[in-house]
Amino acid sequence: MISEIWLFKVYGRLIYIGVSRILVMAKKVKGEEIIRLRNVSKHYPMGDSVVKALSHIELKVFAGEFIAIMGPSGSGKSTAMNLVGSLDMPTYGTILLDGGDIAELDESDLAQVRGKKIGFIFQSFNLISNLTVKENVMLPMMFQGTDFEEREEKAEELLKLVELHDRMDHYPGEISGGQMQRVAIARSLANDPEVVLADEPTGNLDTKTGAIVMDFLQKLNKQGKTVIMVTHDPDLAKEYADVIYWLLDGELDKVTKRCGNKFVDVTKRKKKEMKEKK
């Protein structure tokens, strides 16, 4: 009897470990690190001089978080978003996507990984005007080699999710800005990515339609998607994000984290800096 209980304990534990393993392999467990920028700098040559767009950025994205990258114009947030989205390579430092250094991938492999793991939402929607709403949503899946029927089914499902299934066969020019951004949200979800990266998603929208779009993003986050939003609007960041990275003049000014209704400064500073502050 005792030994039976013991066996059950052992097997139960083994089964538990096995199942959790499978779950990890299938999908990131909440709290696991997805993207990490380690001491990243981005410099652009400009004539004879060098523009330091970003310097020494440390950033971690964990599964299930809603992160905002905040900063006024010229603060380097677009550069940051390109790096976080692995569209661009850092001049110094490393970017880890799912633990792997993106510098080790060639351009096409990186595109494939990007297409699979990150869904982009842009300020100016960036839908392809020659393709219908549905074809736009199907496109990322085409690049992953998904077959037509599956693409179509998934696109219809996603457009239903953003409440645009009655506009599937319209061209982007025939729908409103808010609707276009919802199409972009549907497209960003096409390959079921781990991260949705939104660059000023409400920038070209009025307050009301902007709120609708933000509600969709929040809903996605509640369902477990990691959302990274780049914005210049501190109110928007504070309203929706859990963690805010504040950028100023190409440097990380501070990192704040939601704690109840307030945000607390969780910036990790080097000891020397801390001393200087004191």
Added chain:
Amino acid sequence: MKLDYLILALKNLRHRGIRSWLTLLGIFIGVTAVVALIGLGSGLQAAVGAQFGVSSTQALTVQAGGLNSFGPPGSGAVNKLTRDDVDAISKLGTVEFATPRNLETTKIEYNDIVVFSMAVSVDDAMEKEMYETMDIEARSGTMLLNDALGRIVIGNNLADGTKNGFDKDIATGDNVLVQDKRFRVVGILKKKGSFMLDNIVLMYQDDLDNLFDYGEEVDIIGVKVKSPDLMDRAKKEIEKLLRDRRDVDVGEEDFEVSTPDAILETVNSVLGGVKAFIIIIASISILVGALGIVNTMTTSVLERKKEIGIMKAIGGTNYQIFLQFFFESGMLGLIGGLVGITFGTLISFAGIIGINNFIGSELLPTIDFMLISGALIGSFIVGATAGIIPAMNAAKQNPVEALRG
């Protein structure tokens, strides 16, 4: 999976502006020219053949000088053929008969209008034989057969008031003035499709002799060979005979024995020249078309830089983006080719119908599927080749820069 990119390319083509389509004119014209030319080839050959009077496989013509001399056949020669030559040729073993023919440009007056046309003599002893070698017969009235002098048979067009220049039809029984002498028209020939035969005036040897005084001279000798297999042998025999009679060496002949094959060869070499010319024009046109596609694709890549950036951001690899532009370019060429084939086929159909009406032949317009598929594949290849470099440029775009537009 490649099919997806082909479909995507087609979708993008739906929204191309008129400028892109205009660049296809080159491909379109080139393919039209080639397809029309090849489609018309057989018809042209028959038409030109008819102009040269190629009909029987058993007929030979002998003339002094050469086929390529100026003026009416045989008339420019210094050392003319004679009636004795005719007799000698008709005695050859391979020859069934030989008929002498004289021809002269004559003044014809009717309805108070003067027109010049070719008069050909008919030998009163060999009327039927001559009609046979020339492959002619009357559509109204009769041919000259044991008739009295002062009678003529005229070609189809010379009787037709809309074509003969007299502003009035000539009917059998009408009188016309030939070199100011009155002749009665007893017959009108069937349409032959040959400019010369359709405007001909046939009269007896004695009549023509009275008008021009030939004596023993003969311009052309029409020869019928006993069987088609003997053509080459007959030709050689006649050549040898005439060399001996005229005392010339091999290679220095001042006469020519023409077989239908030889005439066809001449026709073909003329047609070959025309074909070569059209093919050169078509090639230049296709080259210009290809450059047009390079141009329009390069512009398109620049215009759609942002689109390329978007595609890269959402996971498009360089190869996938290359494929899309490559197919788009190929499809542009293919569409140019398709329109060209349609027009080319229409032109060749219309041309064949025109030739049929002109020479009264019954050529059937044909659709050559090998030619069509060849032209389609060819134009796709031209388009795709033209698109390689622009497509590579598209694929090479840096996603961040491309997204900026």
